[in-house]
Structures are given as C-alpha cells and as structure tokens.
Amino acid sequence: MAEQKQGHRWTMVIDLDRCTGCQACVVACHAENNVPTVGPETVSMGRAQHWIRIERYWEGEYPDVRARFIPILCQQCGHAPCEPVCPVFASYHSDAENLNIQVYNRCIGTRYCANNCPYVARAYNWFDPYFPEPLNEQLNPDVTVRYRGVMEKCTFCIQRIKRGQDQAAAEARSLHDGDVTPACGQSCPAEAIVFGDLNDPHSRVAELAKSRRRFKLLEDLGTDPAVIYLKGGASHAG
Amino acid sequence: MLADLPKAHKLVWPHEDDPKERLLLDPIPQDEMNSRMLKPMLKASPGYWLTVAILATVVAVCLFGYWFYMVRWGMGIAGIRRPVGWGMFIATFVFWIGISHSGTFVSAILRVFNVEYRRPITRASELMTTFSLACAGLFPFIHLGRAWTVYFMIPMPNQRQLWTNFQSPLAWDLIAITTYLIGSTLYVYLPMIPDLAMTRDRMTGWRRTIYKFLSLGWRGLEYEWHYLHVAIKIFAFAIIPVMFSVHTIVSWDFAMSTQVGWHSSIFGPYFVTGAIFSGVSAVISVLLVVRKTMGLGYFLRQEHFDALAKLVLVFSLAWTYFFFNDYLVEWYGGEWVGHQLLTLQARGPVAPLWYAMLFFNIAVPVLTLWNKRVRRSPIALFLITIGINIGMYLERYIIIPGFLQRNRLPFDWGAYNPQPVELSIAIGTLAFFSLLYLLASKVVPLIPVWEVLEGQLSHTRRRIGKTVVTSVAELE
Numbered sequence: 001m002a003e004q005k006q007g008h009r010w011t012m013v014i015d016l017d018r019c020t021g022c023q024a025c026v027v028a029c030h031a032e033n034n035v036p037t038v039g040p041e042t043v044s045m046g047r048a049q050h051w052i053r054i055e056r057y058w059e060g061e062y063p064d065v066r067a068r069f070i071p072i073l074c075q076q077c078g079h080a081p082c083e084p085v086c087p088v089f090a091s092y093h094s095d096a097e098n099l100n101i102q103v104y105n106r107c108i109g110t111r112y113c114a115n116n117c118p119y120v121a122r123a124y125n126w127f128d129p130y131f132p133e134p135l136n137e138q139l140n141p142d143v144t145v146r147y148r149g150v151m152e153k154c155t156f157c158i159q160r161i162k163r164g165q166d167q168a169a170a171e172a173r174s175l176h177d178g179d180v181t182p183a184c185g186q187s188c189p190a191e192a193i194v195f196g197d198l199n200d201p202h203s204r205v206a207e208l209a210k211s212r213r214r215f216k217l218l219e220d221l222g223t224d225p226a227v228i229y230l231k232g233g234a235s236h237a238g
Numbered sequence: 239m240l241a242d243l244p245k246a247h248k249l250v251w252p253h254e255d256d257p258k259e260r261l262l263l264d265p266i267p268q269d270e271m272n273s274r275m276l277k278p279m280l281k282a283s284p285g286y287w288l289t290v291a292i293l294a295t296v297v298a299v300c301l302f303g304y305w306f307y308m309v310r311w312g313m314g315i316a317g318i319r320r321p322v323g324w325g326m327f328i329a330t331f332v333f334w335i336g337i338s339h340s341g342t343f344v345s346a347i348l349r350v351f352n353v354e355y356r357r358p359i360t361r362a363s364e365l366m367t368t369f370s371l372a373c374a375g376l377f378p379f380i381h382l383g384r385a386w387t388v389y390f391m392i393p394m395p396n397q398r399q400l401w402t403n404f405q406s407p408l409a410w411d412l413i414a415i416t417t418y419l420i421g422s423t424l425y426v427y428l429p430m431i432p433d434l435a436m437t438r439d440r441m442t443g444w445r446r447t448i449y450k451f452l453s454l455g456w457r458g459l460e461y462e463w464h465y466l467h468v469a470i471k472i473f474a475f476a477i478i479p480v481m482f483s484v485h486t487i488v489s490w491d492f493a494m495s496t497q498v499g500w501h502s503s504i505f506g507p508y509f510v511t512g513a514i515f516s517g518v519s520a521v522i523s524v525l526l527v528v529r530k531t532m533g534l535g536y537f538l539r540q541e542h543f544d545a546l547a548k549l550v551l552v553f554s555l556a557w558t559y560f561f562f563n564d565y566l567v568e569w570y571g572g573e574w575v576g577h578q579l580l581t582l583q584a585r586g587p588v589a590p591l592w593y594a595m596l597f598f599n600i601a602v603p604v605l606t607l608w609n610k611r612v613r614r615s616p617i618a619l620f621l622i623t624i625g626i627n628i629g630m631y632l633e634r635y636i637i638i639p640g641f642l643q644r645n646r647l648p649f650d651w652g653a654y655n656p657q658p659v660e661l662s663i664a665i666g667t668l669a670f671f672s673l674l675y676l677l678a679s680k681v682v683p684l685i686p687v688w689e690v691l692e693g694q695l696s697h698t699r700r701r702i703g704k705t706v707v708t709s710v711a712e713l714e
Contacts, residue, residue: 046319046320046321046322046652047314047320048320055649055650057649072647081495081496084406085405085406085494086403086406087390087406087409087412088403089401089402106390106400107384108383108387108390108391109313109383110382110383110408111318111323111324111383112323112406112491112495114323115321115324115497115642116495116497118645120645120650122320124313124320124323125312126313126314127314148312148313148314148383149313149382149384150383151383218646221496
C-alpha cells in the first residue's frame with residue numbers, strides 16, 4: 001500500500017535530535033482529541049491515557065548519564081497488525097487516507113488490537129471519561145468523546161486533515177505542504193515533529209525522509225510504519 | 239469363572255491385568271442395573287439441596303452479579319492494563335475450553351478405537367464437555383468492553399452490509415466454539431436416548447411426561463438401534479476433528495499475534511495436548527466425586543480410574559514434550575525479548591506460578607502415576623488430578639497475562655495483578671459448572687446403562703487349556 005503514488009501517504013518525521021522531551025505534544029494531543037486525563041493513581045496502575053507519549057530511556061552509568069527521548073504514537077502502519085485481528089472491522093485500513101482507522105461505534109472492546117500492537121500505541125477506555133473543571137469547557141467539537149469499553153489511538157488528527165482538504169477544495173486549489181499539521185507537530189517548540197504527504201516529492205517530510213539518520217521503529221516486523229524517526233545522539237553523520 | 243481356578247495359577251502371571259473388572263463381566267439382572275442408576279437420581283438428600291443452593295448463590299452473586307456490575311462501570315475494575323490487555327478472563331476461558339476436551343477425547347476417540355473400558359465413563363465425561371463449554375462460552379461476552387454490542391460478532395451483515403471480519407481469529411473462535419457446543423450437545427444426547435426411554439418406562443406422573451418428550455418416542459425396535467448406532471458412529475468420527483480445531487483455533491488467538499512468546503507454530507498441538515491432559519484429569523476428579531456421592535461403585539471401578547490415570551500419565555509426558563520444545567526454541571533462539579520472558583518465568587514475579595506449574599504438571603504425575611497403587615487409590619488420584627488442573631490453569635495464566643507483561647518496548651512493560659472481579663468470576667464459573675453438573679445428575683442417567691449392558695453381552699469368558707481368556711463378539 002505504501003508503494004502507491006496516488007492519493008496521500010500521510011507521514012510524520014520525528015527528529016530525535018530536536019526532541020527535548022518537553023511533553024508539549026502530549027498536552028496538545030489531549031486538548032485536540034478530547035483525550036481524558038486520568039490522574040496519577042490510574043497512571044500508576046498502568047492505564048495512562050495518551051495517544052502520544054514520550055518514552056525516556058537512560059543511557060550510560062552514573063554520573064555519565066544521558067536521557068534519551070522518543071515520542072511514540074500510532075505508527076499508522078501500512079501493514080498494521082491491529083487490523084486483521086479485529087473481529088468486527090472496528091480497526092481497519094482506510095485506503096483513501098492510508099491511515100489506520102478506529103471506528104468507535106463499531107468497537108466492541110476485545111482489546112485484541114492492543115495486544116497485537118508492537119508499539120503499544122493503543123489506549124483503552126477502562127471507565128467512562130471524566131473531564132474535570134475547566135477541561136470540560138474546552139472539548140473539541142470535531143472529535144467524538146469515547147465512552148467506556150472502546151479502544152482509541154492516534155488518528156494523525158484526521159479531523160485536521162479533513163478540514164485542510166475542505167479548505168483547499170473551497171479555495172479550488174490542491175492541498176499544499178504545511179496546510180495540515182497535527183496538534184503534536186503544531187505545538188512542538190523544537191519543531192521536532194514534521195507532518196506531510198510523502199507522495200508529494202517537494203514536501204518537507206519527503207526531503208527529511210531522505211536523511212541518512214532515518215529509521216522506522218521495529219521495522220523488521222514488516223509493519224511499514226508511516227512515522228519516520230531521525231536518529232538522535234552524537235553518532236550520526238549527516 | 240475365575241474363582242474356579244486354582245490359586246497358584248494366579249501367581250504365575252501376577253502382572254497380567256484381568257479385564258473382568260474393567261469390562262464389568264459380573265453381570266447383575268438388568269432391572270437391578272437400571273435401578274442402581276435410577277435410585278440416586280430420584281433421591282435428593284438435604285445436603286444435595288444445600289449444595290445446590292450455595293452454588294446457585296455463588297453463581298448469582300460472584301458470576302452474574304459481579305459481571306453486570308462490571309458492565310455498568312467498565313472493565314477498569316479488572317486488573318488488566320496497558321500492555322496486558324487480556325488477563326484472568328481469557329485464561330479462565332482457555333481453561334474451560336481445555337476441560338471441554340475431556341468428553342470428546344474419552345468418549346469419541348475411545349469409542350472410535352473400540353476401547354471397551356470406556357463404556358461406563360462416556361456419559362459423565364460428555365456432559366463435562368457440554369457444561370464446560372457453557373462456562374467457556376460466557377467469557378467472550380464477559381471480557382468485552384461493550385458486552386451489549388456482542389451481536390456485532392454474529393457472522394451476519396448489518397444494515398450497511400458490513401460483515402464480521404473473517405480474518406480475525408476471534409471470528410474463527412466464535413464459529414469453532416458454537417460448532418463444538420452444538421456438536422457435543424447432540425453427541426451427548428444421541429447415546430442418551432435409550433437411557434432416557436428406560437427412565438421414562440420407570441417413572442410416573444410429570445417426570446414421565448418429560449422423559450417421554452426427551453426420549454423422542456424410543457421403543458427399542460431393531461431399526462431404531464441400527465440408526466442410533468450409525469448416528470453415534472458418524473458423530474463420534476465427526477466430533478474429533480471439531481475438538482482438535484477448537485483448541486487449535488483458541489491457540490491461534492495467541493499464535494497469530496505479534497506478541498513475543500505467543501507467535502509460535504507449536505501452539506496448536508501444544509494447546510490441544512494440554513487441553514486433553516487437563517480434560518482427562520478433570521474426568522477423573524469428577525467421576526471420583528460422582529462415584530462417591532451417587533453410590534455408582536458397580537459401574538465405576540478402580541480399573542477404570544487406573545486406565546484413565548495411565549492416559550493422564552501419557553498426556554503428562556506429551557505435554558512435557560511440547561513445553562520443553564517451546565521453551566528450548568525460545569531459549570536457544572536468543573531473541574532479546576524472548577529471553578526477558580524466560581527471565582520473567584524463572585526469576586520474575588511469575589516465577590512461583592511457573593515452578594508450581596512444573597511441579598503439578600510434570601513432577602507429580604510423572605513420579606506417581608507409574609505406580610499401580612497410586613492409580614488405584616481414589617484419594618491420591620483425586621489430589622493428583624486436581625493438582626494437574628491447577629497446574630494447567632497456571633499454564634494458561636502464565637501464557638496470557640504473564641507473557642503480555644513483556645514486549646519489544648521496555649518502557650511499556652508492566653505487571654498484572656488480578657482484581658476481585660476476575661477472581662470472583664473465575665470462581666463463579668467453577669460454581670456454574672458444578673451447579674449444572676449437580677442438576678444434571680438428577681435428570682440424566684450419568685452411566686449409559688445400555689452401553690454397559692451391550693459391553694457385558696458382547697464379551698464372554700472362555701477357558702482354553704489352563705488359562706481363561708476374554709473373547710469379544712462384535713455387535714453387528
């Protein structure tokens with residue numbers, strides 16, 4: 001599916017050299033996508049509700065320690081392990097968008113997709129969502145609030161993609177690079193997250209994807225992720 | 239006849255088993271045989287009703303009550319978390335599917351191979367299949383986050399022509415389990431018809447009306463027997479591949495995934511072997527209780543338990559083989575995450591369970607069941623078989639919520655702690671199974687009397703020279 005040049009191949013490039021681990025993307029994602037905040041007790045039970053998270057790994061021995069960050073979100077795989085295992089097509093591949101779609105109304109909550117996601121990118125609604133004051137005043141009307149028993153995950157801000165497409169159609173032009181930016185990319189102060197269409201050869205992601213630092217997460221599984229990481233640290237050359 | 243022989247003669251071949259006991263070759267009048275089966279069915283002690291009441295309460299509160307509470311508030315009250323999406327619910331589900339292999343194996347496979355000692359034990363084990371499937375069948379509903387949308391899984395298009403996803407192992411699961419449930423119910427019912435008719439002929443009043451309906455107007459005519467034998471034979475052959483497919487497909491729920499430790503081509507036969515291992519053990523435990531409480535000592539003898547215990551020993555060794563194979567490949571392969579799993583089992587939080595599993599599934603049966611005295615001791619056998627089922631439950635627990643605690647991204651590792659709702663529902667299904675079995679024991683003759691009689695009639699004891707042999711006449 002990734003080979004096809006028609007249509008869009010929405011891609012995210014995350015430069016790990018730029019990522020400071022500030023978590024602005026996490027907050028922006030919560031705000032944009034109506035992801036509830038669950039509180040410290042629930043998080044300590046292993047039920048942190050995030051669509052994007054910063055994984056922090058320590059490198060080296062004390063005192064020569066270095067923190068390494070890697071933001072992990074749904075990789076929007078071309079060959080996604082979550083899709084075939086869903087018994088009701090709640091998790092399916094949109095050929096038009098080249099994205100993994102999660103249909104909340106269809107989801108029956110088997111959690112098989114979450115077990116089968118090697119990136120552990122899926123979040124489950126263990127209870128009905130709760131938005132404490134004043135967060136309940138800022139829910140995004142473009143995004144559904146998910147109720148208990150439903151699996152959810154990063155959508156690449158599909159509502160923004162749609163809005164960008166509608167805007168371009170209204171102005172009778174084609175979609176330009178930079179028209180669509182997901183909340184995480186928009187909020188990243190270091191501009192570590194770049195979003196665009198890989199099928200557009202002049203897009204920023206297409207340029208960045210040529211970098212020699214590029215890698216994809218757990219690429220050996222053959223999942224064909226749409227998130228490209230640029231390796232961080234001192235070891236790279238170019 | 240054997241009593242006529244000189245005593246010294248027996249001592250010549252002390253190792254040789256006398257099939258007389260296994261084949262019940264000490265016939266009693268047919269009427270007495272019938273009444274020995276019917277008497278415990280008609281009589282219910284206060285203890286029986288008390289047990290039924292307790293079990294019914296446990297089922298109502300622990301199983302259904304807690305389940306509906308969970309449906310109301312959300313799966314969050316269970317201990318599952320990220321990344322352990324499946325916990326005790328699925329482990330218990332696999333456990334009951336495993337128990338359901340008891341009946342089919344003991345009854346159908348032994349029937350197909352004309353193993354004669356199966357006769358008195360078929361019905362009791364087939365009923366276990368049906369009832370354990372009834373328990374297992376609850377779990378796909380229980381573990382759903384939105385149990386009220388379970389009908390989405392029925393392979394039938396909705397108003398937008400959207401079907402279920404036949405690529406999903408869970409969709410295969412649903413079809414396999416439904417097929418097995420229907421098939422095994424028919425398979426337990428068919429050989430029951432002559433016994434139901436026998437019961438009908440000895441009952442009066444409303445009971446007679448019920449059995450009249452259940453026995454489908456059986457009169458015992460020659461063509462009826464002919465068709466019954468043909469039908470049983472067809473079902474016995476047909477249910478065997480269904481049995482293999484069911485647990486293979488259940489194992490595919492795991493083996494088809496990308497999870498390390500699950501993605502293994504050995505899971506199909508490994509799970510089937512484990513299922514038969516736990517199933518046959520459960521048959522022994524249940525039959526021992528049935529014999530004790532219902533006074534069926536005439537039908538269920540030491541020799542039957544001896545023969546079943548040998549099967550358990552064989553399956554213990556077979557399970558050990560698969561376990562070893564699975565373990566060795568993971569270890570030798572040297573993949574990093576795989577090694578983390580093995581460390582988790584050997585030294586991690588799962589370790590006590592893992593060693594207990596090896597103790598109950600390998601050490602105990604292999605070290606004890608070779609001994610005829612152990613195989614013929616009801617108490618020892620009861621403890622060993624209960625231990626095996628504890629061990630097999632631990633196996634499923636280790637494989638499902640155990641393995642899920644480790645994955646390729648160490649940041650997302652996590653521990654799983656079962657919560658009250660999970661323990662309660664697991665205990666609730668054990669009570670549900672026991673309740674169904676207890677109720678059935680008063681409705682259905684647990685011993686297929688006609689099959690026992692058929693076995694007795696088809697065997698004769700003949701003296702040839704100085705020895706006595708059992709000869710078999712094929713009933714055709």
